[in-house]
Amino acid sequence: MFAPLGKQLTELFLVAPTDAATSFGLQNRNNVRPNNPPTKESIHALAQPNLVFYNSQRVSHIRQSYPYIPDFIQQFDMSSVAFLAVIFKSLAVLGMVVGGVIVFIPQYMEIWKTGNAEGFSTHVCLILIVANMLRLCFWFAVRFETPLLLQSIFVTIAMLAMQELCVRCRLRKSFVHARQKTKRFVDLDFEHFWKWTYFSDYLYFLSIFFVFIAFVTNLFMQSELFIDTLGFLALCTEALLLLPQLLRNFERKSTDGLSVQMVLMMLCGDVFKTIYYVVRSTPSQFYVCSSLQCGIDVAILYQVCHYGASATTYNDVSYKRVDSLQDIATEYSM
Numbered sequence: 001m002f003a004p005l006g007k008q009l010t011e012l013f014l015v016a017p018t019d020a021a022t023s024f025g026l027q028n029r030n031n032v033r034p035n036n037p038p039t040k041e042s043i044h045a046l047a048q049p050n051l052v053f054y055n056s057q058r059v060s061h062i063r064q065s066y067p068y069i070p071d072f073i074q075q076f077d078m079s080s081v082a083f084l085a086v087i088f089k090s091l092a093v094l095g096m097v098v099g100g101v102i103v104f105i106p107q108y109m110e111i112w113k114t115g116n117a118e119g120f121s122t123h124v125c126l127i128l129i130v131a132n133m134l135r136l137c138f139w140f141a142v143r144f145e146t147p148l149l150l151q152s153i154f155v156t157i158a159m160l161a162m163q164e165l166c167v168r169c170r171l172r173k174s175f176v177h178a179r180q181k182t183k184r185f186v187d188l189d190f191e192h193f194w195k196w197t198y199f200s201d202y203l204y205f206l207s208i209f210f211v212f213i214a215f216v217t218n219l220f221m222q223s224e225l226f227i228d229t230l231g232f233l234a235l236c237t238e239a240l241l242l243l244p245q246l247l248r249n250f251e252r253k254s255t256d257g258l259s260v261q262m263v264l265m266m267l268c269g270d271v272f273k274t275i276y277y278v279v280r281s282t283p284s285q286f287y288v289c290s291s292l293q294c295g296i297d298v299a300i301l302y303q304v305c306h307y308g309a310s311a312t313t314y315n316d317v318s319y320k321r322v323d324s325l326q327d328i329a330t331e332y333s334m
Helices: 001-011 017-023 026-031 040-065 078-102 105-114 125-139 146-176 199-219 224-239 242-250 260-279 284-307 325-334
Strands: none
Touching: 017 199, 078 146, 078 260, 105 146, 105 260, 125 146, 125 242, 146 199, 199 224, 199 325, 224 284, 242 260, 260 284
């Protein structure tokens, strides 16, 4: 029943002026000679009256054939459909830009309120920052869509903010245990990689990494193989986003401190992204990697259900809302 209706609506709203001109024989209007073809503007101007008549006839036909359609749908014209399409497209672009940031807000708020960052793997921040830095370098070679570029910038900033919050939690812990060794990036100790004491060390490493990748990208800008490899690495790195979190939950045998809302939001986003890739017939690498992300999301949700309430909780530990670095230093220097 709805298939013919969809066909009628498609013919109504997607008919082009040039197609209408062809249907009504407007190429021969005013005795236009074949050796003197009309311009695009003249065909468009000639097609408009006939197109309006054509659409009005279609609207009447649809109303007679499908009387059960609500009145507010029957009253839509071409301008209404175009307006809704613009609104939908704008919302989709906005969701694409800020969606990667919104999913981490529940986790950020939970860490900030409880002062406990033990349940969240900071390697998730590392993977996302590295993946988006690779994507930014890839943009200099292949200018992909601007929303995707903005998404990479915003996600990188958000992950830096998340990492800084986790560092503050660890810094409080290091003040409590005064004998704990300070870990710095300049020590070049691989065992303590991405476990440094101060946030500045993370900025040093990421700055060096980005400058190096940008230099290599500029050096091999003309190599199609290198550019394709760079884009593929960015895609694969992002696909393994929650793998460190999955491993951390398995090691702790607990998911305490992990925001389930964040995982659910990421699963919904990954499912939508996978469907989008399949419908748009994108290269297989895209939906294979997004399917891998969905699988990891489901595995983490299984861990949440499997481990449940664990003995390794932070309820018996005295945590409180995370203060600024200056407040922490003042509190423990007194």
